[in-house]
Amino acid sequence: xxxxxxxxxxxxxxxxxxxxxxxxxxxxxxxxxxxxxxxxxxxxxxxxxxxxxxxxxxxxxxxxxxxxxxxxxxxxxxxxxxxxxxxxxxxxxxxxxxxxxxxxxxxxxxxxxxxxxxxxxxxxxxx
Ligand SMILES: [Zn+2]
Numbered sequence: 001x002x003x004x005x006x007x008x009x010x011x012x013x014x015x016x017x018x019x020x021x022x023x024x025x026x027x028x029x030x031x032x033x034x035x036x037x038x039x040x041x042x043x044x045x046x047x048x049x050x051x052x053x054x055x056x057x058x059x060x061x062x063x064x065x066x067x068x069x070x071x072x073x074x075x076x077x078x079x080x081x082x083x084x085x086x087x088x089x090x091x092x093x094x095x096x097x098x099x100x101x102x103x104x105x106x107x108x109x110x111x112x113x114x115x116x117x118x119x120x121x122x123x124x125x126x127x
Contacts, residue, residue: 007071009047013040020044048072056106059093065108073112084111 005019011029020027027047028039052072060068062078069076081103084090089111092101 008042008044009051011040011042018042018047052109056104056109058105059102060105061096061100061102065103065105068105069108069112073109076108076112081108084108 006022008018008020008027011018011032013032016031018027018029025044026041027044028041032040034040055068062081066076066078090107093104094102096102
């Protein structure tokens with residue numbers, strides 16, 4: 001069984017989706033070549049950091065945030081966000097048209113990092 005690829009953002013040149021192996025430090029665009037015929041290569045960690053930065057100030061529903069952060073940081077379930085709301089650690093940033101709670105992505109990233117620190121894990125969420 002091969003491990004699933006993680007999304008590593010769009011290629012700067014063609015805007016195509018880049019997918020890297022979870023342990024890979026670099027990812028190559030499957031479509032682009034430079035002048036020498038080499039594939040365009042990106043640093044996965046830098047891409048991830050960039051994507052997290054771009055997401056930080058967005059407000060999204062719990063399932064959307066869980067989906068995004070699961071692929072960028074580590075698995076997280078939407079229910080955890082509601083647990084944090086119940087414990088008053090997380091405050092909704094508003095409601096969408098359907099009345100679902102919206103959260104600021106950066107708040108969730110911080111709570112994930114705080115959880116990591118408490119668990120004594122040496123996982124740094126934003127490297
Ligand atoms: Zn490309």
